[in-house]
Amino acid sequence: MIKVLLADDQSLVRSGFRMLIDSSDDMETVGEVENGRDAVAAVKARPVDVVLMDIRMPIMDGTEATRQIMSLGLDTKVLVLTTFDLDEYVFAALRNGASGFLLKDALPEELLGAIRAVAAGDAVVAPSTTKRLLTHFAGMLPKSTPEEDTRLDVLTEREREVLVEVARGANNSEISQRLYMAEGTVKTHIGRLLSKLGARDRVGLVLIALEAGLET
Template identity: 45%
Template sequence: MTESGSNDGRLDTIRVVVVDDQPLERTGNALILDSDDEIEVVAEAGNGVDAIAAVARTRPDVVLMDVRMPVMDGLTATGVIAERHPGARVIVLTTFDLDEYAFGALRVGASAFLLKSTKPAALIDAVKTVASGSAVAAPRLTSKLIEHYLQRSPTRAEDAEAVLDILSPRERDVFAAIVRGLSNAEIGDALVLAPSTVKSHVNAIFAKLALRDRVQAVILGYELGLATRA
């Protein structure tokens, strides 16, 4: 494993920072990821403060973030990283499938959520998926987490029309499909749109609603009560 702030000569390599306060967990995940030819672990950190410094220093594509850590937890660190380094995608790791810390991390900018019991091949696949920009065409576990916690909070249904007014009629259709967890290909099939057209609509929606990725879109949709309409 190297620690570098440059992508020179490694244009296709996915650069990852691994963050966990447990050395065995951290080293194990780093070794798993480094075993793949397309991934390079550029730094490791044992708490949120060190994670923020490592991201600033190495400019990774993906951060694998534990949520429960001393000094600074993963939720706080994720929010800082999302604000300061929007190009770095964060995957939060936790022991429990319905973890309020993990949900909080999704709300402040994480792109995906995985259990620590995730198998090595699935971990590698998740890093590649998030790095590709696909982020979440919402995996069932992430959707379950979002739904569980937002069911306990009042929806902002009264705000829905104001949000939708910003979007064109077709963008509204695409946004509703994103909230349902459809991928771009599935949206194209459902709405009879070319892949390039779907991508253009998705980018426009994210820009108009100031959304980071599909996870943020799904959370907003649930908050606005759109999930029940979709």
Template identity: 50%
Template sequence: MIRVLIADDEALVRASLRRILEPTDDIEVAAEARDGREAVAAVTRHQLDVVLMDVRMPAMDGIAATGEIHRLPRAPVVIMLTTFDLDEYVHNALRAGAAGFLLKDADPGDLASAIRTVAAGNAMLAPSVTKRLIGAFTDERHAKAGAARARIAALTSRETEVVTAVARGLSNAEAGSALAVSEATVKVHLSRALTKLGLDNRVQVAILAHDAGLVS
């Protein structure tokens, strides 16, 4: 049996969610809470598997409560429920430790399915949220790559070759052999590259080279 806590400041919403879940034979609504503080307290009192957490609540909002619950030992997993399909809520909820994000206008069957999904140890996001998160990740990755390439463009061709060799894990001696230059020359070019890029060490150089696409 999956034991669930419903946390929402509206009594009608809590009652509606309870009615949706009551016919299921594997899900039990074990407790309710009117705000984030009550939700955290309920988690400490009851043995729970899943929390259905509203985002916007008085006293303590759902995101703050999720963060506190996530830090508890043997914490239940949290599904955020909201009428607001906003990126800020999604990102903050996931950072706080939520395992799922579902809009309140979802089909009743989707609610029970989401509970079973997260109770089994998997993540669950509403389709519209998933699509936008993927888009945001892609945009962020492209922006990061563009910024890295712009920084690398400040290097000479030889410095770029040395940076690429370092990013591939080659030592100075190995890089010198690969580029047909001395180890001392590699050190000079690497030092100049570090200065131009404002970096401190080889690890940072390697990360930047990966972001810029110099190495896969």
């Protein structure tokens, strides 16, 4: 059973999410909070698999709350929720360790699917809104060139090709088709990229690729 914490300053929004989540057979709501400070406290107090984190809240916003939750070293994942698909706060939350983001008006099945994905250790990076977000804010990064960023030196040429596709928002099936390799091989390359680059998930790989100036 996936344990979900709701962090949103609007009670009606929390109620709607709770009804949706609790109607699913494989997940349950284990708490509701109305600000980031209380979200951090709730995660410290009891096991939580996924935090549905509103990005703009009083007292402590979702960006700082995400940073503090990630610093705890727990298995808790953060899925950011926002009403704006190009929000600089969301970008900061991704850099702080969030596993992805969704718009609040996402379809119910999209939200439940995203919760399952991040709980399983995947990242929600496929939606076009995420691609636009990363593209929009790529220019804000302390960008270098692939020659200057030594992190990429450990990669093989094939791993670099896979990293480029990940940074473009491609899923495993799309990478398989574009690079003419089996999906199992793609998964192996993704695993090696995560290990070699010290990234938590695909979002982390995207950010590293952009920071390194890898052409996407």
